[in-house]
Amino acid sequence: MSPMPGAIKNVSVKVGDLVGEGQELIIMEAMKMQNSLHAGKTGKVKAVNVKVGSTVDEGEILVELE
Numbered sequence: 001m002s003p004m005p006g007a008i009k010n011v012s013v014k015v016g017d018l019v020g021e022g023q024e025l026i027i028m029e030a031m032k033m034q035n036s037l038h039a040g041k042t043g044k045v046k047a048v049n050v051k052v053g054s055t056v057d058e059g060e061i062l063v064e065l066e
Contacts, residue, residue, distance in 0.1 A: 002060045003037075006030030008050045013063065017045045025063050028056070041065065 010027040013019060019039045026037045043065035050062050 002028070002056045002058055002062055003035070004030045004058050006035070006056060008052055008054050008056065008062075009034060011048060011050065011052060013045050013048065015045050015048060019043060019045060019065065026050070037062065039063075039065065 006028040007030075008026060009029050012024050012026065019025065019042065021039055021042050023039045024036050025039055028035050028037060045063060046066040047064040048062075049060075049064070050056060056062065
């Protein structure tokens with residue numbers, strides 16, 4: 001989930017990837033600072049709802065894990 005409005009700069013995972021807790025998923029830019037977003041749990045990527053260059057709002061679901 002996006003912690004703030006911003007722009008997506010990098011997506012480090014794709015659907016089907018296995019990720020570990022704390023693994024980087026996305027880098028987003030907000031207020032001219034880059035922020036790394038990490039997995040809150042271990043799981044498999046079910047969906048990636050953003051692409052590089054897209055803008056997101058606070059609370060938007062960026063990556064879904066199962």
